[in-house]
Amino acid sequence: MWSVPVRLSAGPRRGLSFIAGSQKSKGLDDNTRRRRREGQVRGFDEVPHSGSNGWINLIRFWREDRFRSLHKHMERTFNTLGPIYRERLGSHESVNILLPADIGEVLRSEGLHPRRMTLRPWAIHRETRQHCKGVFLKNGTEWHADRVLLNREVMVSSSVHQFVPLMEEVAKDFCSLLRRKVEMGGHGDNRRSLTLDPSPDLFRFALEASCHVLYGERMGLFASPPSLEAQRFIWAVEQMLATTQPLLYLPVGLMHRLHTPLWIQHVTAWDHIFSDAEARIQRGCQRLQSRKPSGAKGELSGNQGHSGGVLGRLMEKGQLSLELIKANITELMAGGVDTTAIPLQFALYELARNPGVQERVRRQARESWTRAEGDPVKALQGAPLLKGTIKETLRLYPVGIMVQRYPVTDIVLQNYHIPAGTLVQACLYPLGRSKEVFQDPNRFEPARWVKPKSGQLEANGEEEVRAETGPGAGFRSLAFGFGARQCVGRRIAENEMQLLLLHILLNFQLSAPSSADIETKYSFILQPETPPLITFCLL
Numbered sequence: 001m002w003s004v005p006v007r008l009s010a011g012p013r014r015g016l017s018f019i020a021g022s023q024k025s026k027g028l029d030d031n032t033r034r035r036r037r038e039g040q041v042r043g044f045d046e047v048p049h050s051g052s053n054g055w056i057n058l059i060r061f062w063r064e065d066r067f068r069s070l071h072k073h074m075e076r077t078f079n080t081l082g083p084i085y086r087e088r089l090g091s092h093e094s095v096n097i098l099l100p101a102d103i104g105e106v107l108r109s110e111g112l113h114p115r116r117m118t119l120r121p122w123a124i125h126r127e128t129r130q131h132c133k134g135v136f137l138k139n140g141t142e143w144h145a146d147r148v149l150l151n152r153e154v155m156v157s158s159s160v161h162q163f164v165p166l167m168e169e170v171a172k173d174f175c176s177l178l179r180r181k182v183e184m185g186g187h188g189d190n191r192r193s194l195t196l197d198p199s200p201d202l203f204r205f206a207l208e209a210s211c212h213v214l215y216g217e218r219m220g221l222f223a224s225p226p227s228l229e230a231q232r233f234i235w236a237v238e239q240m241l242a243t244t245q246p247l248l249y250l251p252v253g254l255m256h257r258l259h260t261p262l263w264i265q266h267v268t269a270w271d272h273i274f275s276d277a278e279a280r281i282q283r284g285c286q287r288l289q290s291r292k293p294s295g296a297k298g299e300l301s302g303n304q305g306h307s308g309g310v311l312g313r314l315m316e317k318g319q320l321s322l323e324l325i326k327a328n329i330t331e332l333m334a335g336g337v338d339t340t341a342i343p344l345q346f347a348l349y350e351l352a353r354n355p356g357v358q359e360r361v362r363r364q365a366r367e368s369w370t371r372a373e374g375d376p377v378k379a380l381q382g383a384p385l386l387k388g389t390i391k392e393t394l395r396l397y398p399v400g401i402m403v404q405r406y407p408v409t410d411i412v413l414q415n416y417h418i419p420a421g422t423l424v425q426a427c428l429y430p431l432g433r434s435k436e437v438f439q440d441p442n443r444f445e446p447a448r449w450v451k452p453k454s455g456q457l458e459a460n461g462e463e464e465v466r467a468e469t470g471p472g473a474g475f476r477s478l479a480f481g482f483g484a485r486q487c488v489g490r491r492i493a494e495n496e497m498q499l500l501l502l503h504i505l506l507n508f509q510l511s512a513p514s515s516a517d518i519e520t521k522y523s524f525i526l527q528p529e530t531p532p533l534i535t536f537c538l539l
């Protein structure tokens with residue numbers, strides 16, 4: 001339970017406090033305005049504050065290496081101050097929340113063109129290299145125009161289903177590679193099991209699957225050794241993510257002008273990512289040209305279906321310029337690799353240390369696979385526990401630990417008046433582990449996301465789990481964000497991860513040499529401190 005919210009210190013009236021003072025309460029409804037006048041709704045300055053001066057706070061965070069455990073810091077602060085608090089780090093001030101009802105309130109006030117905090121290091125790189133920005137970095141109507149076109153290719157189910165065979169091919173290759181590893185290096189009866197850290201192979205899987213779906217070409221990462229081009233790309237994405245986190249809180253414009261080593265590392269990584277994208281887009285153009293019937297303009301011959309990937313579809317339609325296609329595909333490629341590879345590590349580990357759960361998910365996956373007769377889309381649809389496993393993993397280990405918004409109207413959260421334009425952060429790590437929100441939050445239970453058919457639990461002799469599918473459930477599973485600005489790669493990520501789990505569970509029994517909790521660190525994304533070891537035993 002939370003203790004009574006205590007105001008430690010309101011801090012100097014700077015930053016957002018000035019917004020609070022200057023904004024008119026025009027976004028509030030009449031009833032709330034009256035309650036505000038009557039003192040029933042408290043002012044912004046009264047929101048419990050986690051510390052005093054933003055710069056001192058920032059220095060303390062650096063010195064105590066607290067950014068690495070920002071997720072735990074948030075959890076501790078909610079436990080101390082209650083379900084809403086303000087925090088000031090350097091020049092950033094945010095109001096942090098975790099309750100689903102409050103998050104719903106923020107969603108309702110996000111406006112037509114929702115905004116997050118701009119990733120300044122990424123934006124400066126684009127500006128200095130004269131690359132266009134994609135949806136990640138754009139705002140307003142510009143963002144909306146690109147986003148609508150991207151949604152048609154990567155969010156609409158019928159479009160995404162066409163890409164599922166491409167992902168499945170990679171998932172099957174991953175399992176064949178793992179099978180060979182077990183057979184060659186395994187131990188136990190007839191060399192049937194092998195204990196290893198699967199994270200490098202999971203990164204290869206995520207990269208290979210993204211490349212296949214986005215560009216319609218394979219990278220050849222399961223050939224050993226992977227090409228130099230692929231190794232350079234993996235290095236570049238990791239370097240870009242690792243340098244983003246510190247640059248977000250430093251005066252990045254100055255770092256850019258002074259050519260500091262951190263800034264140089266960051267731009268070098270992005271330069272590699274862009275040059276990789278350029279080479280792949282060029283090859284994609286050539287492939288598409290070679291498929292055009294001679295002399296024909298516009299429409300391509302035959303049904304291109306999914307073979308040209310998302311790139312092929314966008315080029316075929318011709319609604320985005322080549323520069324904008326490049327910007328968006330590059331963002332999708334860079335944004336999608338670690339974000340899928342890392343939850344897969346956590347998911348495999350949780351299945352490995354929860355054999356009962358693993359068996360239930362496998363049983364359903366197997367039955368569905370048999371019924372689907374080789375159709376991967378049907379196989380996934382018939383095995384909701386696979387999706388439940390992903391949701392459950394992201395509940396406990398949300399890759400992005402917060403979803404940010406600047407509400408466009410004033411709102412009331414926990415009876416505090418929050419002026420329009422305030423940075424509000426929904427903190428997913430503490431939300432996922434909150435006893436107030438989830439029954440038995442430390443238990444890994446994919447079934448909590450699946451509504452059981454009546455009588456099904458008793459028939460299976462299973463313990464009842466409250467399904468998180470009732471009213472308001474939408475604001476409990478938020479790892480992909482929410483509303484119009486939610487993750488545009490969500491459907492790709494969900495399908496990629498579920499397909500890999502499906503094929504792993506059909507082929508291997510998982511166990512773990514240790515069942516200890518995984519220590520996590522935050523470095524722009526939440527990841528394990530040390531990648532967990534998993535034992536794969538051939539079935």
Ligand code: HEM
Nearest residue numbers: 135136332335336339400479480481482485486487489493
């Ligand atoms: C488990 C995997 C993933 C998670 C948990 C995740 C999470 C998120 C979150 C929380 C956001 C911000 C959403 C918001 O503000 O409401 C986001 C945005 C985004 N994600 Fe993902 N993501 C994942 C995978 C991917 C993949 C595979 C891709 C690319 C194929 C991708 C591309 C993007 C892009 C481009 C945006 C910006 C969208 C916009 O601003 O319109 N993500 N993601």
